[in-house]
Amino acid sequence: MKSLKKKRRIQILVAAAVALVLAVGLIGYGFRDGINLYRAPSQMTENPPRPGEVFRLGGLVEEGTLVRGAGETVTFRVTDGGASVPVSFTGVxxxxxxxxxxxxxxxxxxxxxxxxxxxxxxxxxxYMPREVIDSLKAQGVYEDPSS
Structure with missing residues (x-):
């Protein structure tokens, strides 16, 4: 009788471990394309992204670089005061x-x-996104509008 209880406990523990591993695997699979890391222009020059990597780029639209092209294409440069990155966007x-x-x-x-x-x-x-404020502060460029 004792052996049967011990066997049943082990079976339950193994089943729970398999379910946990499966759940973690499914969560990781679901998030594989949903996590976009934030980068500032200065961070991109120091550590370029991998080819095909989807990420978020933030900063200030550089003065004098905004060009509205034919159709819905807009080009401009984003800066954080330390570096500048050219950006192209098609849409409104x-x-x-x-x-x-x-x-x-x-x-x-x-x-x-x-x-x-x-x-x-x-x-x-x-309003300015917190990530943009943090990267501008790191470059010493941010001026608090409330002061």
Missing amino acids: PPDLFGEGQGMIGTGQMEGDTFVASEILAKHDET
């Missing part, structure tokens, strides 16, 4: 998107240009 940019404004784009590098599939811009006059 957000209403408050413009030069000197904070933005975060999701996409990947094609050659030397970041090709954005999505662009997020500030949603009011004073």
Whole structure:
């Protein structure tokens, strides 16, 4: 009788371990394309992304670089004060998107240009994404608008 209880406990523990490993594997598989790491332009020059890697790039739209091309293509440069990266976006940019404004784009590098599939811009006059503020502070460029 004791041997049967011991065998049953071991079977339950093995089944629970298999279920746990399966759950972790499914979660990892589900997140493989859903996690986009944030990078500032200075971080990209120090540690370039892998080919085909999807990530988020953020900073300020550099003054004098915003060019609205034929159709829906927009090109510009994103800077954090230390480095600058050319960006291309095909689509309709957000209403408050413009030069000197904070933005975060999701996409990947094609050659030397970041090709954005999505662009997020500030949603009011004073908002700037936390990641952009942190990277601008690291470069010594950020000026707090409330001061």
